[in-house]
Amino acid sequence: MMNIREEYIKYFENKGHRQIPSSPIVPENDPTVLFNTAGMQPLIPYLMGQKHPYGKRLCDYQKCVRLTDLEEIGDKTHHTFFEMLGNWSLGDYFKEESISYSFEFLTKVLNIPVEKLAVTVFKGDDKIPKDEVSAKTWMDLGIKREKIAYLGKEDNFWSAGDASPCGPDTEIFYFRSDEEVPSKFDPSDDRWVEIWNNVFMEYYIDEKGKVSELSQKNVDTGMGLERIVSVIENVDDNYQSSIWKDVIDLICEISSKPYEGNEKAMRIIADHIRTATFISADPAKIKPSNTDRGYILRRLIRRSIRYAKELGIDINSDYDKKVSSIIIDKYEKYYPELKDRDYIFNILKEEKQKFSKTLEKGLREFEKILKHSNDITGDIAFKLYDTYGFPIELTIEEAKRRNLKVDEKGFHERFKNHQEKSRTASKGMFKGGLLGHSEIETKYHTATHLLNAALKQVIGNESCQLGSNINTERLRFDFPCDHKLTDEEKIKVENLVNRWIEEDIPVIKKQMSKKEALLSGAECRFIEKYPDIVTVYYIGDFSKELCGGPHVKSTGKLGHFKIKKEQSSSSGVRRIKAILE
Ligand code: SER
Secondary structure, X not given: OOOXXXXXXXXXXXXXXXXOXXXXXXXXXXXXXXXOOOOOHHHHHHHOOOOOOXXXXXXXXXXXXXXXXXXXXXXXXXXXXXXXXXXXXXXXXXXXXXXHHHHHHHHHHOOOOHHHEEEEEEOOOOOOOOOHHHHHHHHHHOOOHHHEEEEOHHHHEEEOOOOEEEEEEEEEEEEOOOOOOOOOOOOOOOOEEEEEEEEEEEEEXXXXXXXXXXXXXXXXXXXXXXXXXXXXXXXXXXXXXXXXXXXXXXXXXXXXXXXXXXXXXXXXXXXXXXXXXXXXXXXXXXXXXXXXXXXXXXXXXXXXXXXXXXOOOOOOOOHHHHHHHHHXXXXXXXXXXXXXXXXHHHHHHHHHHHHHHHHHHHHHHHHHHHHHXXXXXXXXXXXXXXXXXXXXXXXXXXHHHOOOOEOHHXXXXXXXXXXXXXHHHHHHHHHOOOOOOOHHHHHHHHXXXXXXXXXXXXXXXXXXXOEEEEOOOOEEEEEEOXXXXXXXXXXXXXXXXXXXXXOOOEEEEEEEEHHHHHHOOOXXXXXXHOOOEEEEEEEOOOEEEEOOOOOOOEHHHHOOEEEEEEEXXXXXXXXXXXXXX
């Protein structure tokens, strides 16, 4: 079978590109995102004009994690982890060559018939003209006029979010069906699937949405490996392609169940264990926790366990190790960080044990409750959820086993009610008493964010807020750290905070959904305790925290920051007391 990953690199190397290694999934110098979500992400500085040590033509396969589709995992095409094949021109070739390379690779290397291809190009708007160059290039190569669709900004303009290089793109589609290829391309006909995206990055979009021209014209292309492999292997379910087939077969064997009828659970287990394996192996050393990336890792592992239970797998067996192991076998040749298998297996196992304990407690409670009542009311289901972390699906499952009914509607009503209450409570909390609102306390709140950000830069990105307390005299801040801060570290932290104060940086407040906050990479401790709509405070590009406030409008108002004390708080946790003078 053809190894598309290797063919791709070979092809672009022959065209003068140099292969760059895949960056870690946790971005190294980009606090704005939780994970790399596209191949171009680690290349942003170079797309903006910085010189890349490997030159102007690059290619790679990049590990990516996208969480926007988490709820959709379980269907035929979604994954939380995927690899993106990419090639770039950093101010070198532009539209014609880029399109010609893609066309040649698809039709000559992968042998896709031209008739099965169609493309979209940017139709232009009041600021950026219609992309005639791309359309003409496609036609010169043999793509018929009827197979080109002109679409607007929603479809044919790509950026990695706010503050990113961006530009119009041309997307390549493949007709995934045995039916006759229609003569006219209709992008809304889902037999046409997008396989490759060539972005012509000549612009930059800032946080406020203002678009300006970049100093150089770049090309950024991305092709999802899972998608192209399933196309070439002619399967319409990605999980039946050679990437997944043996993993799914293994899950069938472990659960003694066929794939048919159990697709959703099996896909979720396969997908989530793969992503958890890669996140655990990342040099950033993420561990399951209740915040940020650790929270995502925890959710993925726990969700895979729930679906394993659903399939009747004995979760205390080493099934997760087996699945992770077969995944590592496939990938370690390309991603050497996977070599430390025991470390990865251990993370999966420890989290499984923690989750089991929570579930056991819930089960005991469940039994107790059953002694006094028959059917499970919404209130009881909610208590199991709220106090014992018992997912509603599990309550339903356990109830079914005992021939009992669960008042699901009642549960959801209680759940909604609770969300509203906690929303009001947290509003009230921030208004009254718990968090002080005097001018000096407000300043300490902002200083706390600066201190948090400075510690990340001085002692490491894994530093975070474990506890904070503010009064009119001082701030107190607890953070994870395995050593007493040296004088040098303390001075560095103070200097950084004071520099940011001098720079008088605006403190920007944005409201968003919890999901958006998580995806934006904001520091979100105990996110589950917050209402659905949360407030995130941004300071420059170095601080992004979910917080109830209050904060000053800009850092210049804080005065001079000084660390008064640095001491141990508990094992592995240090405490700083600091003042503004
Ligand atoms: N950045 C573009 C994408 O992710 C092309 O690589 O689709």
